[in-house]
Amino acid sequence: MITINIEKNSRLEDVDLYLTQLENARKFDVGANVMLPKMLNYGHFGIVPALIQFIITWLRYEKAERLLIDIEDTSEDSLSELFKNELIFPVVVLNWNRVGVFSKNGINLKMPLRELTKLYGDRMLNGRTIPGNKLLLTEFDHLPDDRLLPCFGNRYEFIETKTQLRNSIEKGIREVFYMHSELPRAFDHEKDPFVAIIYELMKNTFEWGRHDKFHVRLEPNIRGTLVKFIKKKRSTLIEEYKLHKGMKDFFSSKKLKENSNNELYFMEMSVFDGGIGFAAKYRSLNEVGHEMDEIDIIKRCLTKHATSDHGMYKEEKGLGLDEILKILDGRGLIRIKTGHSCVYRNMISHGYKELAESKNIILYDWRNNTNDKFTEFKPIEGTVVTIVYPIAYTEF
Incomplete structure (x- = not known):
């Protein structure tokens, strides 16, 4: 089992490194987790959609395991802060019924995030x-x-x-x-x-x-x-x-x-x-x-x-x-x-x-x-x- 850690300061060239790690998991036929950062440095051109594209690629690997978020505190305030990270909502919803979403210490986040994802989604429904x-x-x-x-x-x-x-x-x-x-x-x-x-x-x-x-x-x-x-x-x-x-x-x-x-x-x-x-x-x-x-x-x-x-x-x-x-x-x-x-x-x-x-x-x-x-x-x-x-x- 490997865990691919998405760094908060990721740039476009780092996505190629994450893909290499995923390719190695395929080569050795091992499971692969992905760990998302709590926050991202948004100054890097095109990084959020590039990471979404990487997550899609990982998700289609037959041995994709858990989507992890780099948090331990699962209080309502802490989880609300997560949604300032524009990567979180699309990736969480995409993975909701596929591999699930967990904190880095293994807590299942589906129930705690359910209402927040709905509120976030409602804003999109209204454009x-x-x-x-x-x-x-x-x-x-x-x-x-x-x-x-x-x-x-x-x-x-x-x-x-x-x-x-x-x-x-x-x-x-x-x-x-x-x-x-x-x-x-x-x-x-x-x-x-x-x-x-x-x-x-x-x-x-x-x-x-x-x-x-x-x-x-x-x-x-x-x-x-x-x-x-x-x-x-x-x-x-x-x-x-x-x-x-x-x-x-x-x-x-x-x-x-x-x-x-x-x-x-x-x-x-x-x-x-x-x-x-x-x-x-x-x-x-x-x-x-x-x-x-x-x-x-x-x-x-x-x-x-x-x-x-x-x-x-x-x-x-x-x-x-x-x-x-x-x-x-x-x-x-x-x-x-x-x-x-x-x-x-x-x-x-x-x-x-x-x-x-x-x-x-x-x-x-x-x-x-x-x-x-x-x-x-x-x-x-x-x-x-x-x-x-x-x-x-x-x-x-």
Whole structure:
């Protein structure tokens, strides 16, 4: 038996270490626990959805044992503090009936956490923010219909239009923007692009992230979005990402506006799912997919109309990830983690172009920052798309 300890200061590269530990458990055919920290350092880009993706991968290991939380005090006040850690709710609910949830000294936490998870879930049902003015909307496909989020439709149909989604979650988005005195001026300008990003990516999870390669519904399964506001000095961001050329170049761009304190404002937006990943899903639906490598499939998923369908609301129907690239043109950065691949694109240095052939899509490898040689990462379940969306507040 091994226990994989998730550190409170985890960064994206640490997730690869956790995957290596899980791979070793598989190799030696031993059970594996996962220990969650009581709190997380949220300063690291994309870490919460990355850890959710790791938990999904661990959960699908046949010898996954206990989900542990690094606490001993199980008083009501102590447990309430846990929910300031935005990782806790989605991971606890995902594991609720699979391996259970325990304190580090073995106390079963299901009953003590039952009411807290319900209260937390109720805020999501109403499209409202969680503590810290973060918008976390998680869809658990294995839960009863009355616990599925109406803002995304129902079990059988995704919501038809972006307008419907905006009406459902506008209060939540407003709460994210209103956490700083300067941001309300940006709200009216940015809310529609925000809704469009969430709409397109969550629709993608509805179509691609709910079933296995045999088209059987995955249980348990999670899909969701996390949006939070970040304010940091440009110099701090450049120092933090000095070893990652792509992120360093992005935050160094003079197109990003600073406030009087040399700070950049941006939203970190992630959409995650517990599906089988872009490549495996594409291959299960297309015979030609078996002849394509994973990077080619990801590029195809980023090509307009390559994977989307059409309905009666054609002007608002999903256009695939191409629509996201168009929204981010000239200002954002997108990172995609799925299967054996992790890629990104700086939409400032490589802006949007509508391309008929997916082979011409520009992507860079997350580890080595090249666009022609791609790392084969440790395999991971599901897909995470994380976006840096700058708020150039001086324009408003």
